Amino acid sequence: MTETVLEIKNLQVEYHTEHGDVQAVRGISYKVNKGETVALVGESGCGKSASVKPIMGEKEANQVIKSGEINFTYQTENGQKTVDLLKISPKEVQSQIKGKEIAMVFQDPMTSLDPTMKIEKQIAEAVKASNPKINKEQLNKRVLELIETVGIQNAEVVKKQYPHQLSGGMRQRIVIAIALSGNPSLLICDEPTTGLDVTIQAKILNLIKDIQKSRKLSVIFITHNLGVVANIATNVNVMYAGKIVETGTTEDIFFDPRHPYTWGLLESVPDVNESVKELPTIAGTIPDLTQPVVGDAFAPRNKYALNIDFKEQPPMFEVNDHHYAATWLLDKRAPKVEIPTVLKRRIEKMKKEAETDGE
Structure with a gap:
């Protein structure tokens, strides 16, 4: 039986602004x-990002959680425990959950690292936060172990350095090491490869994938780029204007996408083997979410929009038992709309490559 670590139910978050x-x-x-x-x-x-901040107990002054549940299940000395993270105090989240059971890796490692402290001290402080009784010898050993876990070879040298002496990729590896210091069961990665060059990006993705497999970690991976998650994700939730508009396994989303927004995201992923004059983009911008959304929020940008899209929000239509999409195009009464030709050709190519890799 599949064990659920985190279940989010009908989460609604608002921010009060002057507008x-x-x-x-x-x-x-x-x-x-x-x-x-x-x-x-x-x-x-x-x-x-707004949807995962409540998981970490991060509450901004102007943030209001209108409704929802965030049920987190973790192991304690007395067995499994499930808590609604929205019903326990921020203090409890900080002392019992954050950094221990749930850890986070942010986009810019320099926002997570103290520029005035050596790497070893920063990792040591994270280790001591989850294990206050650890002795000095064990602490030094654990610091080196964590640095090596994230694929850094010369750990003895690196631990004595300051963040500014490391490359962007190395700094992100240290942030991941700090995140792993409390042996969390859930790791949240918020755009962890943005700003890194493609080669380093691939190495960080492979590192996260390897750590996830070896530790049986659960991971929430946030990104604006569908291409980044192709080889790392088990399941994909495509979000638009504060809602999930398509959800499914990675294979569902990449090989059988059904929402026009997902089509646009996939078309926007560069393909080095294709000769195009300009990269496809999704026209328009996201709606003003200070105003009530009428119908499908994506309708004004959707060239396949139906009249009903501007009047009524579509429900989640079932494609199969693990693939759903919120688009009126999946209604039985809707006209047949073909997937864009360029994307169809790209999917056929991806399928062939997947079959070749599997042989």
Whole structure:
């Protein structure tokens, strides 16, 4: 039986601003099972980061959680325990959950690292936070072990350095080492490869994938780039304007996408083997979420939009028992719309490559 580590139910998050209340997260629900990597994908401003901040107990002054549950299951000395993270105090989250059971890796490692402290001290402080009784010898051993875990060879040298003496990729590896210091069961990665060059990006992704497999970690991976999650995610939630508009396994989303927004995201992924004059983009911008959303939020940017899209929000239509999409195009009464030709050709190519890799 699959063990659920995190279950989010109908989460709604608003931010009070001088321009009005921003409906950043408009009722999302999903599960993260043990050992799975669930990707949250979508353009900047679609609510990805806003939806995970409550998991970490991060509450901004103008943030209001309108409704929802965040049920987290973890192991204690007395067996498994499930808590609704929205019903326990921020102090409890900080002392019992954050950094121990749930850890996070952010986009810019320099926001997580103290520029005035050597690497060994920063990792040591994280280790002591989850294991206050650890002795000096064990602590030194653990610091070296964590540095080596994230693929850094010359650990003895690196631990004596300051963050500014390391490359961007090395700094991100140290941030991952700090995140792993408390042996969490859930790791949240918020755009962890943005700003890194493609080669280093691939190495960090492979590192996260290897750590996830070896530790049976559950991972939430946030990114604006669908191409990044192709080889790392088990399941993908495509977000738009604070809602999940398509959800499925990685194979569902890459080989059988059904939402026009997902089509646009996939088309926007560069393919070095294709000769194109300009990269396809999704026209328009995300809606103003200080205003009530009428119908499908994506309708004004959707060239396949039907009349009903501007009047009524589509439900989640079932494609199969693990693949759903919120688009009226899946209604039995809707006209037949073919997937864009360029994307269809790309999917056929991906399928052939997947078959070749599997032989």
